[in-house]
């Protein structure tokens with residue numbers, strides 16, 4: 020194990036340089052809309068255009084229409100599209116604010132439940148000058164201070180008079196946001212004074228404009244706003260609020276679902292921030308922009324960073340979704356890597372990471388979100404894996420060492436310590452750091468010899484380290500699990516914490532899963548588990564070309580095809596498996612030799628085994644829903660998300676008890692009717708066979724026990740709320756650490 024220092028799609032321990040990337044860095048270009056100037060020659064700006072358009076429409080698009088009118092119409096439509104985008108963003112913000120108010124309300128309600136409705140209401144009403152019930156203040160001072168500090172932070176306050184201020188503040192901030200966008204050079208032809216300044220009436224006015232131009236009526240916008248509310252109303256209880264612990268948080272990652280994803284890192288970057296935002300933190304995700312993302316709008320800021328002596332320009336795109344600012348960094352270095360995030364040779368990758376980390380470190384100063392930059396006070400970065408491990412180092416070397424960003428903290432999350440960004444020492448020069456910083460990077464071990472280790476430097480420079488389960492936090496301190504970094508991990512044990520990942524309960528929820536809405540699949544919940552799962556299983560069997568049989572156990576595997584995930588262990592167990600009455604569906608992509616192995620297995624046992632080589636989010640969801648059992652014989656697994664998804668879908672995991680798999684899958688105990696799946700204690704085919712054998716027997720002979728395991732799995736709270744609270748504790752610990 021120690022000999023294999025793999026990196027995602029590259030081995031930095033190898034002295035050989037890989038082939039040149041071959042990526043053309045083709046310029047995908049900025050969005051076309053909003054760039055062309057329309058010379059409408061009218062001081063009334065957009066309304067004038069609307070008026071013209073209305074006239075044109077009224078007369079019909081006859082042959083009388085001049086080229087100029089055509090051009091104006093086109094320009095108008097382009098403008099209106101921008102307004103729609105802005106409108107959507109505003110509605111989203113309004114809806115988020117509403118949710119936050121709702122959360123504050125529920126917190127107030129829960130306090131009042133404990134301390135009698137009357138006393139709390141009078142307490143809150145009296146905060147504008149009346150007498151405060153002293154008994155209440157004494158008994159629940161903390162809760163009140165939490166609620167009020169958050170309310171103030173967000174521009175909300177209590178009392179009727181203050182409510183007025185709130186809406187003014189809200190309106191002002193929305194107006195400012197609108198102004199900010201409209202005044203940027205992308206909107207130079209729209210006069211700001213023609214745009215809505217008040218949220219409710221503004222919504223109407225703009226809706227009317229849009230209605231004329233696009234045939235979209237106002238209800239569509241209400242729909243957008245309601246949609247976000249619905250998610251909450253469909254049974255999701257808002258988590259407790261961070262209150263006085265609310266911080267500005269910037270999570271930097273090189274993949275972020277749904278825009279870019281090769282594995283679990285993408286899932287975490289796409290969902291943890293939303294859970295932190297739900298608690299009241301101001302949260303941004305920074306990720307590279309690998310292709311055009313429909314939701315993200317260019318904000319018009321340009322910055323240059325030196326990479327290997329060359330100036331590289333970075334532009335910024337922004338989207339506000341589910342309470343989170345998603346900021347995508349655009350540069351020729353990142354373009355066209357949508358399906359090859361870790362593609363290119365070692366130098367290409369290193370340069371990309373240097374550029375990304377340099378730019379990400381300055382995002383809080385350069386990128387106004389909702390009109391206001393995050394700033395560097397009360398701020399913490401969350402970096403992820405070796406790709407962003409330079410971020411804590413840059414924060415220290417460029418800023419903190421020079422008396423800047425003194426109140427900014429960094430947390431480095433280890434999703435997989437096997438990937439470290441190793442290379443020859445002379446590559447240090449690409450990092451653009453003062454020479455004495457080489458000490459952080461320099462590492463010797465018997466396998467890699469003297470080398471440059473980016474993850475090692477990040478671990479030393481970060482204020483806190485998190486890894487994605489308790490089990491893995493222990494394992495990385497051992498020589499077997501630390502992949503050469505166990506010494507550094509042990510030295511920094513005081514700042515290490517294990518936090519088990521959560522899951523996105525919107526995307527990975529059998530009740531709402533969009534991939535189960537067609538082709539014979541169906542959404543289901545714990546109440547409709549048996550019928551729903553039966554239908555999904557039949558649909559999956561049909562889609563994969565298996566005989567449609569309810570009584571045969573359908574086993575799934577989803578994962579990267581590499582040493583970690585143990586697909587070769589499954590391969591060794593195949594002779595036994597095909598002797599059973601079972602069906603096996605394998606989905607994965609990765610190492611070419613393992614892909615070939617998978618193809619061979621499938622061709623030999625096509626009646627019982629189907630294999631899908633490639634990356635398909637849809638099929639990952641469908642296998643998770645349609646299979647009875649999910650197999651995860653991972654040699655090591657920092658957390659593992661697939662077993663969590665499986666349990667949420669009533670699919671029973673059979674896993675090697677390691678890392679996060681051991682933390683999350685408690686073994687089935689038939690005497691107590693407890694547990695969530697089957698585990699085996701070492702990554703060997705005979706152990707897998709033993710555990711899977713017991714599982715298959717239970718499936719066939721003990722239906723009640725089976726259903727019990729399914730239900731227990733589905734009824735767990737696997738959401739990010741728990742994890743977000745623990746991340747918050749780490750953020751706060753970092754904040755007060757000097």
Ligand SMILES: Nc1ncnc2c1ncn2[C@@H]1O[C@H](COP(=O)(O)OP(=O)(O)O[C@H]2O[C@H](CO)[C@@H](O)[C@H](O)[C@H]2O)[C@@H](O)[C@H]1O
Pocket residue numbers: 281282283284286287434435487520577578579606607608633634635636639656657658659660661679
């Ligand atoms: N071929 C395919 N097609 C479609 N989807 C596919 C796929 N192969 C994998 N996936 C998806 O990618 C994700 C994989 O997540 P994991 O947590 O299992 O693994 P990964 O090893 O990438 O992540 C690392 O980081 C995460 C996050 O911290 C840790 O849980 C984990 O232990 C650690 O190794 C899942 O959403 C899965 O459905």
